[in-house]
Amino acid sequence: MADPDAIVVKVVKVKTPSADGTSDGSIVVIATGGSGFYTYQLIDADTGFEFSNLQTGSVEVNFNKLPSGNYKVIVTDENGCTGEVGPIPLEELSLDVAVTDVKCSTDTFGKLDITIKGGVDPFKLTWQPKGGTVNGPIDVTGRTYSIENLAPGDYVLS
Numbered sequence: 586m587a588d589p590d591a592i593v594v595k596v597v598k599v600k601t602p603s604a605d606g607t608s609d610g611s612i613v614v615i616a617t618g619g620s621g622f623y624t625y626q627l628i629d630a631d632t633g634f635e636f637s638n639l640q641t642g643s644v645e646v647n648f649n650k651l652p653s654g655n656y657k658v659i660v661t662d663e664n665g666c667t668g669e670v671g672p673i674p675l676e677e678l679s680l681d682v683a684v685t686d687v688k689c690s691t692d693t694f695g696k697l698d699i700t701i702k703g704g705v706d707p708f709k710l711t712w713q714p715k716g717g718t719v720n721g722p723i724d725v726t727g728r729t730y731s732i733e734n735l736a737p738g739d740y741v742l743s
Contacts, residue, residue, distance in 0.1 A: 589618060589619050589620040589662070589664070589666070590617070590618035590619070591618050591619075591666075591668065592616055592617070592618040592619040592623075592660050592661075592662060592666055592667060592668030593616070593617050593618050593668055594614055594615070594616050594658055594659075594660050594668045594669055594670040595614065595615055595616075595670060596612060596613070596614055596658075596670055596673055597613050597614065597615055597645070598611070598612075598613040599611070599612055599613075599673065599675065600612075601653075601675055601676060601677055601678060601703060601704055602651070602652060602653050602675065602676075602677050603677070604677060605653070605677055606652075607652070608650050608651060608652045609650065609651075610650075610651040610652065610653065610675045611647060611648060611649045611650075611651060612627070612647075612648045612651065612656060612658070612673055612675065613645065613646070613647045613648075614645070614646055614648075614658050614660075614670060615644050615645045615646075616644055616646075616660040616668065617644060618662075618668065619660075619662030619663075619664070619666050619668070620662050620663060620664055620666075621662055621663030621664070622640055622641065622642050622662070622663055623640070623641060623642075623643075623644070623660050623661065623662055624638065624639070624640045624660070624661045624662075625637070625638070625639055625640075625641065625646045625658060625659075625660055626638050626658065626659045626660075626661075627648045627656060627657075627658055628656065628657050628658070628659060628671075629654055629655070629656060630654075630655040630656055630657045630671050630672035630673070631654065631655050636648070636651070636656075646658075651675055652675075653675055653676050653677060653703075654675055654676075655671070655672040655673065655674050655675070656671060656672065656673045656675060657669055657670065657671025657672055657673065658670050658671060658673070674703070676702065676703030676704065677703050677704070678701070678702070678703045678704035679701075679702045679703055680699055680700070680701060680702070680742060681699070681700040681702060682697055682698070682699050682700075682742065683697070683698040683700075684696075684697060685697075685698070686737075687735075687736070687737050690737055692736070692737070693734050693735065693736045694733075694734065694735075695733075695734075695735035695736065695737065696731060696732065696733045696734075696735060697712075697731065697732045697735065697740065697742070698729070698731050699729065699730045699731070699732070699742065700728060700729050701725065701728040701729070701730075702728070707724060707725070707726075708724075708725040708728075709721065709722035709723065709724060709725065710722065710723045710725050710730060710742065710743070711723070711742070711743050712732055712740055712741065712742050712743075713740065713741050714736075714738050714739070714740055714741075715738065715739035715740065715741055
């Protein structure tokens with residue numbers, strides 16, 4: 586008799602909450618391997634609190650109405666074998682910007698150091714001088730990006 590394949594759990598979609606304090610985030614996972622029906626547990630990765638526990642024959646499950654936080658999903662098959670994925674960060678998206686001002690009004694040595702917080706990769710960034718031409722979208726790998734050689738003025742990031 587052959588052993589069943591190990592259970593593999595993958596996150597296929599994440600929607601971050603629309604604002605701080607809201608509970609409209611979601612996580613969609615799929616499970617493969619194991620045997621029989623699956624039981625899915627959604628757990629707060631920081632506290633161990635169990636948000637949801639459901640049994641289904643489906644390989645894809647959507648957990649809805651989630652607040653910001655760190656989650657993990659544990660899947661158990663009918664033989665008691667488990668697989669898990671996490672932590673899955675669910676945080677609203679925000680930008681932290683550090684500004685390096687120019688020293689003279691004719692300089693073009695200004696700089697914006699941008700750090701992306703929350704959200705889910707991949708990210709795209711656009712920027713423009715206020716009232717000027719839009720630059721981007723730029724694919725941001727990782728969570729930091731710098732815009733250099735800027736003239737004095739106001740800039741818009743999105």
